[in-house]
Amino acid sequence: MIVFVAASTGALAQKKYDTGATDTEIKIGNIMPYSGPASAYGVIGKTEAAYFRKINAEGGINGRKIKYISYDDAYSPPKTVEQARKLVESDEVLLIFGTLGTASNSAIQKYMNEKKVPQMFVQTGAAKWNDPKQFPWTMGWVPNYQSEGRIYAKYILKEKPTGKIGILYQNDDYGKDYVKGIRDGLGARATAMIVGEESYETSSPTIDSHVVALKSKGADTFISITTPKFAAQSIKKVAELGWKPLFILNSIGSSTAAVMRPAGFENGQNIISAIYQKDATDPQWQDDAGIRNFDAFLTKYFPEGNREDGLLVGGYNVAQAMVHVLKNCGDDLTRANIMKQAASIQGLQLEGLLPGVTINTSADDFAPIKQFQLRKFKGERWELFGDVIGGELGG
Incomplete structure (x- = not known):
């Protein structure tokens, strides 16, 4: 206390x-x-x-x-x-x-x-x-997690329109909101593009088996909807498997100190995430x-x-x-x-x-923040790219 x-x-x-x-x-x-x-x-x-x-x-x-x-x-x-x-x-x-x-x-x-x-x-x-x-x-x-999910869907449709998507998510409203946003953002393409969804419980010691399952389904795009402990595990497991998907990590599991460093910076290269606040370690600030x-x-x-x-x-x-x-x-x-x-x-x-x-x-309108910017992990830090965007449907 x-x-x-x-x-x-x-x-x-x-x-x-x-x-x-x-x-x-x-x-x-x-x-x-x-x-x-x-x-x-x-x-x-x-x-x-x-x-x-x-x-x-x-x-x-x-x-x-x-x-x-x-x-x-x-x-x-x-x-x-x-x-x-x-x-x-x-x-x-x-x-x-x-x-x-x-x-x-x-x-x-x-x-x-x-x-x-x-x-x-x-x-x-x-x-x-x-x-x-x-x-x-x-x-x-x-x-809103659904808005963030839609932003990732837009990015995938632009960068990997024929991709096969595997989604790991926490089995509660938090995880399900993200999945809904991703599906809404993919629209009619969702059924064809999403080849696997794996959910985990917060009481689980590890999510390794879920990552293995998604890789085995032929996914070449991996979305990790996880809190810090499980986010770090997912990054480590993807690297351990030698899997090289387009890797998207939700914003709330993307802390450099709590996730990227413990997972190993070498394992986090080129992971995509979104953010709405400044990163104090970014030299531009x-x-x-x-x-x-x-x-x-x-x-x-x-x-x-x-x-x-x-x-x-x-x-x-x-x-x-x-x-x-x-x-x-x-x-x-x-x-x-x-x-x-x-x-x-x-x-x-x-x-x-x-x-x-x-x-x-x-x-x-009880949603104070509605905008994000995408970022990619390079070296030992996140680098912003693109414009500040909203996650509205059709936006």
């Missing part, structure tokens, strides 16, 4: 508050897989904690300090439910922010909406988070003001953080967006106003997002 709170400043006049907010404090809850099969993502929660420490050191948000309470759910939905109840009913947080995982967030979505507690900027790109009519208290963050600020933040508030891990930039971005929303709430720190402000973002440029990628929401 991570808990910190800085000393409060003098009380202000009576304002408009819901549970979790006072004259001096804003209480934010978070749930992360600090242990378990997706523990590589735990660093996002640590980055967010460090960013809120920075905000507090600089005076807080409109004079209020953030108390950030982050619990481990080990990427286990029943544990997520337990931790969400603890945050809402015992810790009495104002909102839950940045919880990671499709299955984890799915497990608490109805509860959060019944309680009318914001489930803000969930760290998953499942399409279901953009459903303000049905779930007005839940808002997504990372780009060495004089970029946003990355310079990010580096200064790491040096002062999170020196143990590995800047080679793109998940840190992700945590930095989403924490900045949360601060933006809370600042715009002014002295009306009610849960309803938090959702109103979060659904009123236009053209917000965050320091760690790629140029041309902006945050936009509205009352009927």
Whole structure:
């Protein structure tokens, strides 16, 4: 558990508050897989904690300090439910922010909406988070997995139109959303081009047999829809088999530090992925003001953080967006106003997002980020290519 709170400043006049907010404090809850099969993502929660420490050191948000309470759910939905109840009913947080995982967030979505507690900027790109009519208290963050899948389909149709595609995916809404996007993007060609689909469970120790199965089906294009642990395994196994497919790796499993280095840089050459944020190790950003600020933040508030891990930039971005929303709430720190402000973002440029990628929401659009840029792994890092693109059907 991570808990910190800085000393409060003098009380202000009576304002408009819901549970979790006072004259001096804003209480934010978070749930992360600090242990378990997706523990590589735990660093996002640590980055967010460090960013809120920075905000507090600089005076807080409109004079209020953030108390950030982050619990481990080990990427286990029943544990997520337990931790969400603890945050809402015992810790009495104002909102839950940045919880990671499709299955984890799915497990608490109805509860959060019944309680009318914001489930803000969930760290998953499942399409279901953009459903303000049905779930007005839940808002997504990372780009839609179906959109990303469509972008990969467009790339394959251009680069390998007669290719035979093998897809490895996690057997849950996260994996299935990507597969739907790929199939939608391929359109009428999907049935002929996809020669195999293999799904794995997060409890599986290895996905090696699935990779072997896809190669044996004659696939010359391999799409790995995997979280970091299994992404690294898939890269290693493809190399071990001497298989040379067009290799596409989903964005959430493409961290240089958590995936590419452990898998062996030599095994990751020419893999294609997509991204919407800057890679701090990319030389093109060495004089970029946003990355310079990010580096200064790491040096002062999170020196143990590995800047080679793109998940840190992700945590930095989403924490900045949360601060933006809370600042715009002014002295009306009610849960309803938090959702109103979060659904009123236009053209917000965050320091760690790629140029041309902006945050936009509205009352009927709870998908903040909708753009990507493709990239290829070369040497020891990712290289961007092409333009910033959206993943709309027919786009």
